[in-house]
Amino acid sequence: MRKFLLALVAPLLALGFALLVTTVILLVSGHPPLDVYQQMWDYGTQPDSIVLTINLSTTYYLAAIAVAVGFKMNLFNIGVDGQYRLAALFAAFVGGHVSLPPVLHVTVIILVAVIVGALWAGVAAVLKNRRGVSEVISTIMLNYVATGIIAFLLAPDKFAELIEGSNNIGTKPIPSSGQVPGFDVVSGASAPIYGTIVLAAAVGIGFWWMLNRTRFGFDLRASGLSPTAATASGIDAKRMVLFVMLLSGGLAGLIGIPQLVGAAYTYNLDFPAGLGFTGIAIALLGRNSPVGILFGSLLWAFLDVSRQILDLGGVSKEIVTIMQGVAVLSVVIAYELVRRYRITAQQRDVGRQLAAEAEMAGAAA
Amino acid sequence: MEEGVISTETVAGDVAVQLRGITKTFPGVRANFDIDITVRRGTVHAIVGENGAGKSTLMKTLYGMHRPDEGTIEIDGKPVTLKSPSDAIALGVGMVHQHFQLADNFTVLENIILGDEPTSSGVLKMDVARERILEIGKAYRLSVDPDALVEDVGVGDRQRVEIIKALYRGCRTLILDEPTAVLVPQEVEQLFSALAELKSQGLTVIFISHKLDEVLSVADEITVIRGGTTVTTVLPHEVTARQLAELMVGSELPSPETRESTVTDRVLLDVSSVSLANDAGRVVLEDISFTIHAGEVVGIAGVEGNGQAELVETVMGLQKPFAGSVRLGDEDITAWSTRARREAGVGYIPEDRTRHGLLLEASLWENRILGHQTEAPNAKGVLIDRKGARADTERIVAEYDVRTPGINVIASALSGGNQQKLIVGREMSGNPRVLVAAHPTRGVDVGAQAAIWDEIRKARVAGLGVLLISADLDELIGLSDRIKVLLRGRFVADADPHTVTPEQLGSAMTGAGGESS
Structure with a gap:
């Protein structure tokens, strides 16, 4: 029970603090905070906003899990951003050019995305293992390289074609056999919920299962908790770096999938960018746990959707960015405080119980 | 002032x-x-x-x-x-x-x-x-x-x-x-x-x-x-x-003495002409050779920093020597990974238990798995056998007298002696052939020390070969069947634990005393 409560304390404290800071900023800039929050809530709970929030959080969830896999063993894959964009480009290109039966078509698209994402992340793993290059540096650099490659390939005579009636260019649209229909469950909404929400749920459950039930997951957690003890226990650190980087990159490949097979059907210049960095923030917010990340991505998506109303009321919507930033920063501190408290609390409990046992034994003697 | x-x-x-x-x-x-x-x-x-x-x-x-x-x-x-x-x-x-x-x-x-x-x-x-x-x-x-x-x-x-x-x-x-x-x-x-x-x-x-x-x-x-x-x-x-x-x-005292020899002629671990260089390229172990027989405890004496840690890491496969070979039983394990060595029956009590022996923020039963991730009762195929690991942790806690309110507490909540007893219990599980014990009783209380000595003695009788590194010369003399003195990465002397005194050993360790016995 205490474990459960403690798990909640840190994020709640951090969110409370973020709300406080936002409120102060609103007050200072002369906007009535309650009014602003009311506007956001009203707008955010409209049917269309709800669908948008859920769809956005599906994408965010995948992004955060991709990051969390690495974080669990203190491997910082900052390159999720480049990995998913590159993966989405190739997946869209292949998806637009093959003709296959419905389920197989989608499977091929997903596989291409996973493989491209994994390979791109693998570059950083090889650099780290062979040359000792910090993955933080190499993955950041690889993001820029990915941007360059995408700009090069997304051209009319290569992967892309001009989209009719616009200046935009994109890959050839994925035919209906490669599209995943959505769920029309929110009444009054104009768009459905992505069918790929099932994929995100499977990834979350799979991540939890892998961490807690498999040997690989144990090795991964052990490497994160103590690299020295992990090595002494026989875990090959280099192999772990390679596998975890490939896994993280493969999962990163999935980030673009909901958008690709559920709404856009093409990779064009408007394809959402920066999701990898959002994923980092949400992984921190959700403490790398599949459940924590679920709440984190829903919250993040809700804020991103409901902030759209603010400009109409003359409030700068960047106020929400501040709130998100403060929340992430303070959650990191709050988690660390709770972690330390947990350790000392448990040490104290054990001391108390053993002392009580010793006293009973003494009384009996 | x-x-x-x-x-x-x-x-x-x-x-x-x-x-x-x-x-x-x-x-x-x-x-x-x-x-x-x-x-x-x-x-x-x-x-x-x-x-x-x-x-x-x-x-x-x-x-x-x-x-x-x-x-x-x-x-x-x-x-x-x-x-x-x-x-x-x-x-x-x-x-x-x-x-x-x-x-x-x-x-x-x-x-x-x-x-x-x-x-x-x-x-x-x-x-x-x-x-x-x-x-x-x-x-x-x-x-x-x-x-x-x-x-x-x-x-x-x-x-x-x-x-x-x-x-x-x-x-x-x-x-x-x-x-x-x-x-x-x-x-x-x-x-x-x-x-x-x-x-x-x-x-x-x-x-x-x-x-x-x-x-x-x-x-x-x-x-x-x-x-x-x-x-x-x-x-x-x-x-x-x-x-x-x-x-x-507050009670009668244990002692590390083990006198009746249980040494057999079956070679378990054979280290021959091993040389190792550190990252900077300096040679830290030079031409190291020794064998450990079933039922034998070989003690390594030396002032800290003369190559004991490197020797242990070489035997465990954490360091790769540039010359020489290590054999376990009939097999040449020189190129084997640490995990393969552990699976083949090499138990390891590391020198620094908090850095190398435990996951401090993980529970006791998860620490039971550490180092034995691939072995029963901790694993079934690629999956962790949580039930098996937990049951076996209960067994270790009872058999090795680990003082803890339960197996779900984190390792850092235990005292050093109890942490060490857990490690000893873990490494003795699954019938190891060779035990590499680096400072097995460092920083533990007298009660735990006696228990750990007991376990080493029992295992020795049962035919285990032990490589013992210790800075406690009484422990080394009391438990070992043979003692080798390591100085600047080389064996400089052999000592017979039946006759050598801590002072003589100390001289040999600093290179002052020359060959003893």
Whole structure:
């Protein structure tokens, strides 16, 4: 029970603090905070906003899990951003050019995305293992390289074609056999919920299962908790770096999938960018746990959707960015405080119980 | 300050430090209660007790690192309240911690004045400091080179630096926490002659230890602490080491002796001509050869940093030698990974249990899995067998007497001795063929020490081969069937544990004694 409560304390404290800071900023800039929050809530709970929030959080969830896999063993894959964009480009290109039966078509698209994402992340793993290059540096650099490659390939005579009636260019649209229909469950909404929400749920459950039930997951957690003890226990650190980087990159490949097979059907210049960095923030917010990340991505998506109303009321919507930033920063501190408290609390409990046992034994003697 | 160095005119017999009814409780733990100690000026007063008996808590109280819940502290006959170590220092109490608190990349001089630098209008006055340090060195016969870098000097020198540091701050009562734990016998003698010098000049030394022979030879009075309180104070000529130890544990005493030989002619581990270089390319092990037979304990003696850690890592596959081979039974395992070696039956008790032996923030049953991730009862195929691991952890906790309220607590909640018992239990599970035990009883209490010795002995009878590395020469002599001495990465001597004395071993370890036996 205490474990459960403690798990909640840190994020709640951090969110409370973020709300406080936002409120102060609103007050200072002369906007009535309650009014602003009311506007956001009203707008955010409209049917269309709800669908948008859920769809956005599906994408965010995948992004955060991709990051969390690495974080669990203190491997910082900052390159999720480049990995998913590159993966989405190739997946869209292949998806637009093959003709296959419905389920197989989608499977091929997903596989291409996973493989491209994994390979791109693998570059950083090889650099780290062979040359000792910090993955933080190499993955950041690889993001820029990915941007360059995408700009090069997304051209009319290569992967892309001009989209009719616009200046935009994109890959050839994925035919209906490669599209995943959505769920029309929110009444009054104009768009459905992505069918790929099932994929995100499977990834979350799979991540939890892998961490807690498999040997690989144990090795991964052990490497994160103590690299020295992990090595002494026989875990090959280099192999772990390679596998975890490939896994993280493969999962990163999935980030673009909901958008690709559920709404856009093409990779064009408007394809959402920066999701990898959002994923980092949400992984921190959700403490790398599949459940924590679920709440984190829903919250993040809700804020991103409901902030759209603010400009109409003359409030700068960047106020929400501040709130998100403060929340992430303070959650990191709050988690660390709770972690330390947990350790000392448990040490104290054990001391108390053993002392009580010793006293009973003494009384009996 | 200056008189601190020169003043000698104190009458031995005055009370320097008096502790009355000291009680210190941490939430749930009564670390000290009703402690009474009287330390006379100009004496060496030893405080002995098992690990966890409350010695460190008491010394932290005296050094102002925390305040007692009850009781009084008198220094030089005046009751005092110590709010921080700086209060203690101002009253002439200095402390040398077990783990030295020195900056490696500073010189001896810089380390000594750190925090108490003589300045004139903001500019360091190094010459003044150097002069005073040399003066202290001369007065107490503590020789150090003020301009040497601390990282370049040996352990004994570092300790002298710590002592001079305390004296430099005008200390009149010096607390030494386990000062001999890191020293070889020759260095211990140097330390003791320095203590005699301090004593003769009227300084008071409080000496914390659990090495009883040393305590008996150096102390004027000995206070025994057990279970957080003072048991008695005795004079060294009144007691034997054995009686003292029994006072400490409150019962009959174990000993590491194993005499009947169980050595067979079946070779389990065969290390031949192994040479290893470190990352910087320096050769740290040179042409190392030895064999371990079934039922045999081979002890490796050596001053820390002479290649023992590297030898262990080579046997465990954590380091790859550039020459030579390692065979386990009939198989050449030179190229095997650490995991393959563990799976083949090499148990490993690492030197530093918190860094290499445990996941401190993981539960006990998860720590049971560590190092044996691929083996029953921890795994079924690629999956972790949680039920199996938990059940087996319960077994280890019961069989090895790991004191814990349950197997779900995190490893860092246990005391060092209990952590070590868990590790020993884990490594003995699954019938290992060879056990690599690096300092298996370092920093554990007497009870746990006896239990661990017992386990090693039992396993030896059952045909286990043990590679034992230890800085505790009594343990090494008591448990080993053969002892090899490692100096600067080479074997320089063999010793027969039946005949060798710790002093002879110590000489061989420092390269002073030549071949023994």
